Amino acid sequence: MARPDDGSRPRLAAGCRWADPNGAERMLLYPEGAIRLQGTGREILERCDGQRTLQQIVTDLQRQYGAAQPARIQQEVGRFLEQMNQKRIVDY
Amino acid sequence: MPSGPLALIAELTHRCPLHCVYCSNPLQMQKAASELTTEEWIRVFGEAGRLGCLHVHLTGGEPLARTDLTELVAGARAAGLYTNLITSGIGISEKRLAALVAAGLEHIQLSFQDSRADVADDIAGTRSHAYKVDMARVIRKHKIAFTMNVVVHRQNLDHLADIISLAEELGADRLEIANVQYYGWALRNREALLPTRGQVEQSERTVEEAEKRLRGRMRIDHVSPDYYARYPKACMGGWGRRLMLIDPAGQALPCHAAGVIPGMKFDNVREKSLVWIWQESSAFQRFRGEAWMPEPCRTCDRRTEDFGGCRCQAFLLTGDAAATDPVCSLAPRHELVENVLTQINVGGGQVEVAPKPEWIYRPNVR
Numbered sequence: 001m002a003r004p005d006d007g008s009r010p011r012l013a014a015g016c017r018w019a020d021p022n023g024a025e026r027m028l029l030y031p032e033g034a035i036r037l038q039g040t041g042r043e044i045l046e047r048c049d050g051q052r053t054l055q056q057i058v059t060d061l062q063r064q065y066g067a068a069q070p071a072r073i074q075q076e077v078g079r080f081l082e083q084m085n086q087k088r089i090v091d092y
Numbered sequence: 093m094p095s096g097p098l099a100l101i102a103e104l105t106h107r108c109p110l111h112c113v114y115c116s117n118p119l120q121m122q123k124a125a126s127e128l129t130t131e132e133w134i135r136v137f138g139e140a141g142r143l144g145c146l147h148v149h150l151t152g153g154e155p156l157a158r159t160d161l162t163e164l165v166a167g168a169r170a171a172g173l174y175t176n177l178i179t180s181g182i183g184i185s186e187k188r189l190a191a192l193v194a195a196g197l198e199h200i201q202l203s204f205q206d207s208r209a210d211v212a213d214d215i216a217g218t219r220s221h222a223y224k225v226d227m228a229r230v231i232r233k234h235k236i237a238f239t240m241n242v243v244v245h246r247q248n249l250d251h252l253a254d255i256i257s258l259a260e261e262l263g264a265d266r267l268e269i270a271n272v273q274y275y276g277w278a279l280r281n282r283e284a285l286l287p288t289r290g291q292v293e294q295s296e297r298t299v300e301e302a303e304k305r306l307r308g309r310m311r312i313d314h315v316s317p318d319y320y321a322r323y324p325k326a327c328m329g330g331w332g333r334r335l336m337l338i339d340p341a342g343q344a345l346p347c348h349a350a351g352v353i354p355g356m357k358f359d360n361v362r363e364k365s366l367v368w369i370w371q372e373s374s375a376f377q378r379f380r381g382e383a384w385m386p387e388p389c390r391t392c393d394r395r396t397e398d399f400g401g402c403r404c405q406a407f408l409l410t411g412d413a414a415a416t417d418p419v420c421s422l423a424p425r426h427e428l429v430e431n432v433l434t435q436i437n438v439g440g441g442q443v444e445v446a447p448k449p450e451w452i453y454r455p456n457v458r
Contacts, residue, residue: 014265015199015237019146020172027146029174031199031237031266032313034098034146088237088265088311 003078004054008092010081011050016089030089044077048090054078097370099147100140100173101337101348102133104164108154109182111217111453112205114243114278114285116348117153121457126341130160132362134167136338139366141171145336148173153340153457156183162195169196176201178241181227182220189230199237201268202228207254211247217453228262240264244295245272245285247449252295256302260310267310269299271317275349275404277454284449286436292320319429323394324401324417331379331403336370344369346376349404353413379403384414388422 004010012028019027025038028045037045043064047057058074065073084090106121128136137148148168155161156179168175176199177192204224205212212221231238240259244252252269259267272278272285287295299314306312318325328335328347337345343358344366350356359373370376378384382395389400400406401417409418409428416423 013237014235017174017198019174029146029198031176031239032147034174082308085308086311 003082004092006055008054010048010092013091097336098334101149103339104155105153107157113281113451114272115454118351119276122340128342137168137171149176151178162191166195181224193234201239201241203241206248207258232263239266241268246287249291252298268313270315280452318419322421324420326398327402330399332376
């Protein structure tokens with residue numbers, strides 16, 4: 001599957017969920033594994049609710065991070081979601 | 093002191109309608125009368141959650157043989173654990189599955205023995221393949237993670253491409269292709285199960301091609317046969333490092349097969365807390381860390397990656413549980429594995445499908 005496009009509405013895949021929040025880090029649980037998330041990765045995945053489009057997520061993060069390099073944020077979000085898709089953590 | 097365990101393997105029962113010739117249960121199985129009660133399991137899940145455990149794997153035997161499985165799933169979820177059911181599918185109805193999902197089941201691993209019903213039913217010693225296919229379709233109606241699980245060996249490795257197609261057709265999110273590991277029942281049937289070198293090489297190409305093709309749709313996790321590897325597997329992620337197994341009667345083991353090692357004493361969750369067992373019990377300390385390691389492990393750069401391999405395999409093949417795992421090409425007793433491989437691969441390793449192997453089937457327990 002290719003990268004998500006601007007209109008994609010990324011969501012956590014079936015069988016993936018957040019563990020209870022725990023300080024600065026948050027744990028995402030999925031079949032046979034878990035990842036500890038902080039920083040941008042966490043910010044992105046917390047917005048993958050099946051409602052927001054990729055474009056909305058990117059705009060949101062550009063606003064939050066001062067949008068110094070809007071193109072870079074867009075590219076990084078796309079790349080990160082593609083990686084998460086390959087691990088079967090995110091669908092879009 | 094190690095943190096963790098990260099996952100709890102809950103062998104809810106050793107009862108099972110299947111008789112798979114490579115079953116990971118011990119040769120001496122626990123009887124139904126000795127099984128932990130509903131309340132005892134739920135207490136164990138609570139202790140595991142507080143100990144920092146993230147996942148629970150509900151397994152057996154066949155966990156569906158427990159009539160209280162829905163309550164156990166609910167109890168595991170209430171303890172904050174990610175709840176995975178490892179099952180043959182025998183005993184699931186549409187209604188029962190819906191109840192399990194409603195109770196909080198998040199991931200189901202359905203075992204298949206082959207893509208072909210005749211071989212699958214021969215391996216399982218029960219007619220079960222067609223039923224599993226039906227059950228997979230029922231599972232797929234629910235929004236939970238679905239893994240198809242296939243143990244591979246000499247009798248089915250040549251069907252690997254078809255096995256992958258079956259997983260696609262059934263809509264699995266994940267396919268686990270695990271080569272047989274040769275302990276209890278599997279070691280008894282090793283001669284008919286161990287694949288040839290040609291099969292192993294071909295299967296690696298098949299998996300690689302499928303992974304590329306299915307990227308983003310289905311994840312494939314592939315466990316290679318350690319007999320053909322250069323270095324041993326990091327068995328259980330290291331002894332007493334990541335996993336704790338509770339058997340049906342409440343004994344806590346560092347791995348499925350640890351009971352074969354002489355002199356092991358397993359504490360029971362009926363008498364001791366999980367935290368004490370993890371931190372203090374002799375069973376979990378016995379091969380934890382590096383102090384027990386012989387040469388060449390002791391000074392090997394790989395000791396922090398593979399932890400010297402599998403203790404049970406070391407014992408079963410060499411008679412010494414503290415020996416370097418003989419699958420390692422550096423092991424002093426590596427010839428034990430080499431000799432078996434030579435026998436299997438003699439004359440280019442003709443795969444004998446007929447005559448039918450004389451299997452030693454795992455019996456059921458009551």
